[in-house]
Amino acid sequence: MKTSTDGPLHQRLSAEFLRRINSGEWPEGRPVPSEAQLCAEFGVSRGPVRQALATLRREGSLVGGQGKPPVARRTAPSQPFATFLSFTQWAESIGRVPGQRTVEVARRRASPEAAARLGLAEGEFVVELVRLRLLDGVPAMVERSSFIAEVGRHLYDFDPDSGSVYAELLRRGVGLHHARHTIDAVAADATDAQLLEVEVREPLLRVRRLTSSGQGEPLEYGDDRYLPAMATFTIDNTIEGRTVVGRYRTEED
Amino acid sequence: MKTSTDGPLHQRLSAEFLRRINSGEWPEGRPVPSEAQLCAEFGVSRGPVRQALATLRREGSLVGGQGKPPVARRTAPSQPFATFLSFTQWAESIGRVPGQRTVEVARRRASPEAAARLGLAEGEFVVELVRLRLLDGVPAMVERSSFIAEVGRHLYDFDPDSGSVYAELLRRGVGLHHARHTIDAVAADATDAQLLEVEVREPLLRVRRLTSSGQGEPLEYGDDRYLPAMATFTIDNTIEGRTVVGRYRTEED
DNA sequence: TGTCAAGGCCTGTATAGACAAGTCAGCGCC
């Protein structure tokens, strides 16, 4: 009955339980079998069963308990690092077709804001990349990235219209490790308005991103401006401290 | 030696271990005492000790293990649930003075959007609370909340101008357990503009919030609109998958 | 002096049993 035959017992149990929840065998919103029943079914003691249930509870697939069996809940899993960082991978993960139109790639002196975030002296060079990102062929976001020179040089022999810059950088061994996203709202300026095909002053969802190496050195500073009708960010958190973040296509309704 | 005398043993142990890490009693980067030593010191069996260590490991305060004792690590904690949910507690946590001016408290039929999110039939009653929230006396956010009737009735004998509604609800045993925040941008409407003292159509950072019980029943639906100059949200994530979220006062620079 | 194997220590995993505390249905009493 178990999904696989290797690995610790509690891992096999938790994989099997998760399968049952996601397959609907344990319907959402309904209590799952009691610990005693599960022990009997798999012929194991209560320890591994509880450990498996605890794992699922931590991940949000089970809720409730104490005196009554916990309840199954299907949840969107937390988006992994790459999906959260890369527009291309994000779009693919939600079943949309990503696209891009590069506006410019340029080596120039860092803007004051980029220089400050990247820890560069005034006048140092960065590689700036400006792209319009599309979702199913429709404009969704304007991306302005400043890469430090050492990372940016990879962009000269890579066509940013062909896909994910991040995937390419990772492939070339650039150690993207940590990213801080700061979210706020801004009014569309003339460039945004023209690229996104909206009026000037239209509200846009802005995400400024500082991507760093494992040693904490900044590698890239980005300013992404989304049409709010195309994408939203979500933060899920619980009183126990679990936090899950995601970026989603705005539901049309 | 234990920090407090009530609560389950493993919780007391984990609180005590965390204290030792943060106080430097267990220096960062150095292995902590072995499970056997901790069992002996506290006179308990291995179960609760392991449970306490597992909690700290999940939160990132301990790393490593398997064959050798785990290593202590001090980390910036993720903002706890209450701080993220409550404007009042958030403001206090960043050293600002929270304020509020209640615009209205009303029992009325749920708006179509609120009814849909709360899983109510059309025409069911909710308690709506509209407040202007202030940071150091300056308008920062307009909050519109719809509470299901059973939760909302607590608001009749509580003055929402006096402080945190969430703290009061928790004190009265309302099981706020999980919250999903959806972030996007909207243009200020006439009401927003008047309350926040900005122009109509000014971009605002909108956070829609669905707060649920431990059983997953929706309890409150909220629509908060922040002045982007006053607050931002951040998401920190790493390639290893740890994610930390926060809400911050926008730096003035 | 360098290398490799042995053994001790430590965590990971699993079993079994016991009691506390919360939930809920059903019964009996008013």
Add this chain to the structure above:
DNA sequence: GGCGCTGACTTGTCTATACAGGCCTTGACA
């Protein structure tokens, strides 16, 4: 009919024990 109480069931917590497997020091041997 409605209320409250009881008791069965379930999860939460804790103890005790055992063995597998990773890690590291020690010591014998080349």
